[in-house]
Amino acid sequence: xxxxxxxxxxxxxxxxxxxxxxxxxxxxxxxxxxxxxxxxxxxxxxxxxxxxxxxxxxxxxxxxxxxxxxxxxxxxxxxxxxxxxxxxxxxxxxxxxxxxxxxxxxxxxxxxxxxxxxxxxxxxxxxxxxxxxxxxxxxxxxxxxxxxxxxxxxxxxxxxxxxxxxxxxxxxxxxxxxxxxxxxxxxxxxxxxxxxxxxxxxxxxxxxxxxxxxxxxxxxxxxxxxxxxxxxxxxxxxxxxxxxxxxxxxxxxxxxxxxxxxxxxxxxxxxxxxxxxxxxxxxxxxxxxxxxxxxxxxxxxxxxxxxxxxxxxxxxxxxxxxxxxxxxxxxxxxxxxxxxxxxxxxxxxxxxxxxxxxxxxxxxxxxxxxxxxxxxxxxxxxxxxxxxxxxxxxxxxxxxxxxxxxxxxxxxxxxxxxxxxxxxxxxxxxxxxxxxxxxxxxxxxxxxxxxxxxxxxxxxxxxxxxxxxxxxxxxxxxxxxxxxxxxxxxxxxxxxxxxxxxxxxxxxxxxxxxxxxxxxxxxxxxxxxxxxxxxxxxxxxxxxxxxxxxxxxxxxxxxxxxxxxxxxxxxxxxxxxxxxxxxxxxxxxxxxxxxxxxxxxxxxxxxxxxxxxxxxxxxxxxxxxxxxxxxxxxxxxxxxxxxxxxxxxxxxxxxxxxxxxxxxxxxxxxxxxxxxxxxxxxxxxxxxxxxxxxxxxxxxxxxxxxxxxxxxxxxxxxxxxxxxxxxxxxxxxxxxxxxxxxxxxxxxxxx
Amino acid sequence: xxxxxxxxxxxxxxxxxxxxxxxxxxxxxxxxxxxxxxxxxxxxxxxxxxxxxxxxxxxxxxxxxxxxxxxxxxxxxxxxxxxxxxxxxxxxxxxxxxx
Numbered sequence: 101x102x103x104x105x106x107x108x109x110x111x112x113x114x115x116x117x118x119x120x121x122x123x124x125x126x127x128x129x130x131x132x133x134x135x136x137x138x139x140x141x142x143x144x145x146x147x148x149x150x151x152x153x154x155x156x157x158x159x160x161x162x163x164x165x166x167x168x169x170x171x172x173x174x175x176x177x178x179x180x181x182x183x184x185x186x187x188x189x190x191x192x193x194x195x196x197x198x199x200x201x202x203x204x205x206x207x208x209x210x211x212x213x214x215x216x217x218x219x220x221x222x223x224x225x226x227x228x229x230x231x232x233x234x235x236x237x238x239x240x241x242x243x244x245x246x247x248x249x250x251x252x253x254x255x256x257x258x259x260x261x262x263x264x265x266x267x268x269x270x271x272x273x274x275x276x277x278x279x280x281x282x283x284x285x286x287x288x289x290x291x292x293x294x295x296x297x298x299x300x301x302x303x304x305x306x307x308x309x310x311x312x313x314x315x316x317x318x319x320x321x322x323x324x325x326x327x328x329x330x331x332x333x334x335x336x337x338x339x340x341x342x343x344x345x346x347x348x349x350x351x352x353x354x355x356x357x358x359x360x361x362x363x364x365x366x367x368x369x370x371x372x373x374x375x376x377x378x379x380x381x382x383x384x385x386x387x388x389x390x391x392x393x394x395x396x397x398x399x400x401x402x403x404x405x406x407x408x409x410x411x412x413x414x415x416x417x418x419x420x421x422x423x424x425x426x427x428x429x430x431x432x433x434x435x436x437x438x439x440x441x442x443x444x445x446x447x448x449x450x451x452x453x454x455x456x457x458x459x460x461x462x463x464x465x466x467x468x469x470x471x472x473x474x475x476x477x478x479x480x481x482x483x484x485x486x487x488x489x490x491x492x493x494x495x496x497x498x499x500x501x502x503x504x505x506x507x508x509x510x511x512x513x514x515x516x517x518x519x520x521x522x523x524x525x526x527x528x529x530x531x532x533x534x535x536x537x538x539x540x541x542x543x544x545x546x547x548x549x550x551x552x553x554x555x556x557x558x559x560x561x562x563x564x565x566x567x568x569x570x571x572x573x574x575x576x577x578x579x580x581x582x583x584x585x586x587x588x589x590x591x592x593x594x595x596x597x598x599x600x601x602x603x604x605x606x607x608x609x610x611x612x613x614x615x616x617x618x619x620x621x622x623x624x625x626x627x628x629x630x631x632x633x634x635x636x637x638x639x640x641x642x643x644x645x646x647x648x649x650x651x652x653x654x655x656x657x658x659x660x661x662x663x664x665x666x667x668x669x670x671x672x673x674x675x676x677x678x679x680x681x682x683x684x685x686x687x688x689x690x691x692x693x694x695x696x697x698x699x700x701x702x703x704x705x706x707x708x709x710x711x712x713x714x715x716x717x718x719x720x721x722x723x724x725x726x727x728x729x730x731x732x733x734x735x736x737x738x739x740x741x742x743x744x745x746x747x748x749x750x751x752x753x754x755x756x757x758x759x760x761x762x763x764x765x766x767x768x769x770x771x772x773x774x775x776x777x778x779x780x781x782x783x784x785x786x787x788x789x790x791x792x793x794x795x796x797x798x799x800x801x802x803x804x805x806x807x808x809x810x811x812x813x814x815x816x817x818x819x820x821x822x823x824x825x826x827x828x829x830x831x832x833x834x835x836x837x838x839x840x841x842x843x844x845x846x847x848x849x850x851x
Numbered sequence: 852x853x854x855x856x857x858x859x860x861x862x863x864x865x866x867x868x869x870x871x872x873x874x875x876x877x878x879x880x881x882x883x884x885x886x887x888x889x890x891x892x893x894x895x896x897x898x899x900x901x902x903x904x905x906x907x908x909x910x911x912x913x914x915x916x917x918x919x920x921x922x923x924x925x926x927x928x929x930x931x932x933x934x935x936x937x938x939x940x941x942x943x944x945x946x947x948x949x950x
Contacts, residue, residue, distance in 0.1 A: 825946065825949060826945070826946030829872070829874065829876070829881075829942060833873045
């Protein structure tokens, strides 16, 4: 006996925190205003407001996560867990009404938690890291506003609100990268980041417009929501209604936005330059939260991409190709960097490639899980880099020149760095192993074998470049600034030492999560451990919980059986007039043989890189040192990498200069030769005519008239001269009084 | 009717703007007053658009906002140049147009 879905939906529990999840972005938004207005007068220059607001957001997020889990448990195993939706009318204009609101589901909750948590830690860290900075208050204001924007994007119910949060993030990214704008490179990096991401943002606008105009009718009729509603768009995309070209174009436009924001090939070039910003900014915006916004967008509107790119239907699609390219090219670039933050930046790009690859290959849940774990260990790595520059290397990030041997001086930083590095490389049982391996595994399971191989190559490279960075930073002997002993310098200089607790406590907390967060979805230990699968996966059983405007009867969920998988995108047989909000996806069964292979690859990467690094940097092996200069093939490869595949050169020299150079020159030539030629011949002709007119008409007829007019005018002007006082305000008074008189006349005439 | 309040507010703002243009001597303040006048007109446009239930008025208001932005740009540019040349932006000093 099937149960009516409406009843099932009603039995889902909710709670205060879930219903008030909109407070999570609102609190930092208010805090931002307070910091800007009063921050400088407060005892801690506004940082306390930022930290308190982020802590409050974190508390609400934790509460919401707890209640979401209860909600999931209150539904049955195969129930679609409806998001908690609250909307308010935002503005109305000529019959169109726009809403603002929250739509909280598993994906929102998990990202809310990550963003609020890391924002809190990074703000605490920044108190010490930016102590005494000249724009300390503004820094905290921008950081808080960023969190507000990101959190707003995460809970957004409709595309317009999502766009709002998205743009706030872009703005804050610009402000924070250019925090020390007095240096030319920093403000250039900020501009580059802003403009590059901007290219993608145009895609988002276009995508929203396409979706609105094609989906609005359907969503209004069937669900009673506008074409901006994310739920409406999702249901529309899976309804079989949309034209495949339209939805393909919409998916392309939205994916361009994701490419820009999430630093995917070929728009990844802004992300490494964004490291010009202060390290807490790199840690929060450019590794763990803001850059995953693009991935989040794809995950959020997954049905659009699923239908538009025909995911699971073809051997490769736009998303997997971009993700796969990004993984490998970014990882390769990480090998030739000497700046520790740049290594991490390329690593972030590469990991974002994994998330995209997972989404493109139908591995939705593993990709979301990777957002979760990656945020912790990558934020931790960046904060470690900041800790080193703050306490050991005198604000230098150059691993080759100013670091080395730091493990003795900075034990806590070293330990947290190692844990995070192992997590990033994907060593069992650190968190990265569970998420990254699951992506690779599911990509293979869904039939994308080429991309699985790319994923494995990426895993090898990740392990290798992180080992190289670790070796250069913490092993060997101290070099440059790190080698400076206390006695050799006067006041101000100091030998390397551990940072104070404001820095180490966030590091330790993040390292604990980098180690432990993987167990939330530990597939190797059986289904009981797959907590996130249960809590976050939308379980796309069709549901009629949103009332049909036409008053259709409640739709009965079809019995879901394992055999029915894959018959329609909604999982079971397509409902007659039901809607579903997410495509049905499968999870690959875990096999130790596959995991063993990737673990072996990772270990090989670590060992190989370790021995190569030791030979190259410590023993200075003759065979290796300078090899890239001697061997022609390697030299070409090294040059390509050192020049970042010439992408920057392509963008700046070819594209920008072609517009500034040849095209401008062409326009000038056209202007000079063609337009002026026409003009000149015209001028000759008119000159002849003009001479005749001058002699016959002008001198005789016109001048006579003009002279007499002139005489009249001169006397009239003399009479009116006093009015021309030259004072603007008097003219204004005259103007307005004349207008007033005219208005009066108009009123009298009309009545 | 709700429109009345809008119109009243617009009229008040307009008068303040006119007062500013006529009474102020500082060029920047005069520019700001002109801005007030433009925006009171905007309010009128929007109020009537609300009453008539069409977006035309709002479209015009958007145009006015865009034009006003350009106008301020030009105006402030002029003020800046005047200041560079004379070290003063008092409008009373600018009476070369006296006939």
